[in-house]
Amino acid sequence: MRHWYMLTLVGNDRPGIVARVTSALFSAGGNLGEASMMRLGGNFTIMLMVQFEGERPALEAAVAPVAEALGLHIHLDAIEGQLHEQMEPDVRITVYGADRAGIVARVTGALAEAGLHILDLESDVGGSDDAPFYLLHIEGHAANGVEALQTALDQVARADGVEVRLRTIETLVG
Amino acid sequence: MALEILKYPDERLKTLSEPVTLFDQALRDFVRELEQTMRAGPGGVGIAAPQVGRFQRIVLVDCSVTRKPVPNHGYLVLINPEVTQWEGMEVGREGCMSVPDYTGNVIRAERIHLVAQDLDGNTQEFDCEGFEARAVQHEMDHLDGLLFLDRLVSRRNDLFRRKVYQTQAKNTPAQD
DSSP, rough: OEEEEEEEEEEOOEEEEHOOOOOOOHHOOEEEEEEEEEETTTTEEEEHHHHHHHSSSHHHHHHHHHHHTTTTTEEEOOOSOOOOOOOOOEEEEEEEEEOOTHHHHHHHHHHHHHTTEEEEEEEEEEOSSSSSEEEEEEEEEETTTTHHHHHHHHHHHHTOOOOOEEEEEOEEEO | OOOOOOOOGGGGGGGBBOOOOOOOOOHHHHHHHHHHHHSSSSBOEEGGGGGGEEEEEEEEEEEGOOOOOOOOEEEEEEEEEEEEEEOOOOEEEEEEEEEEEEEEEEEEOOOEEEEEOTTTTOOEEEEEHHHHHHHHHHHHHTTTTTOGGBBOGGGOOOOHHHHHHHHHHSSSOOOO
């Protein structure tokens, strides 16, 4: 029986992490699915769906030597999900402004209340140490329509002095 | 009757299509079948002949059927289409009947000027914008063996900076 697992790996970034991890998984007979891998704050982070014939300890044993060699923390869970379960986003939101405590909580709190289901979120801090700015980029599904989201965003924009942009996504099928 | 759609990774989708030279009944019959195929797909606003394995420069687009209305020219039959002018850039999400179960962000020109022939071989010209311009560019790519997969961008490449430019432009007094 082949199960899907969610493999999370985090550690100091260095070249070759992806190649060595995926090579170990391939050698163990693992099949890779959707993944998010990126550098955050000098760390490299991997969240990876792996399909594997066997139980969790066997998969963990396959990854452990390379994780140890690269100094990566491992977290591994069997998951219910599988491939082809993506939801289509119908709205894309960008928020940016001077970095202030609680900005993400206020923006996402207001959006959640207005019916936003976040499918994908990227955020970053730019600017200098003494004048940082925060940027949020969200794709999601507007369960209660986009007008409710726009209203919520406009309120946050006024209260927090941030720039907001909401655009609907009409996916073209051709 | 709907024709069979080639699905990636079928290598034939990478074929360069040939211009149409014969504007005959066979062409009209094929275009009718191609239209039926486009309309049979869920949410399909366009189709190109190579998607059904006919490697000729024929594109159909109909953006009058979108969920939210967009500027459009109705049902367009574009034979040997050429884009002669481009303007602006915009990120949009695309999927494709030939690439099931995957959608991604692609940058396209916002406005295009288009020269194409109709079913009788007469030259016609169109100015398309927004979603319709996107659909035409997506379908015309098929004629050159390109899929939207060849043009994917990550969200980090979104042109969100344009807003800043526009705001500045609005606040700047006209120079002329």
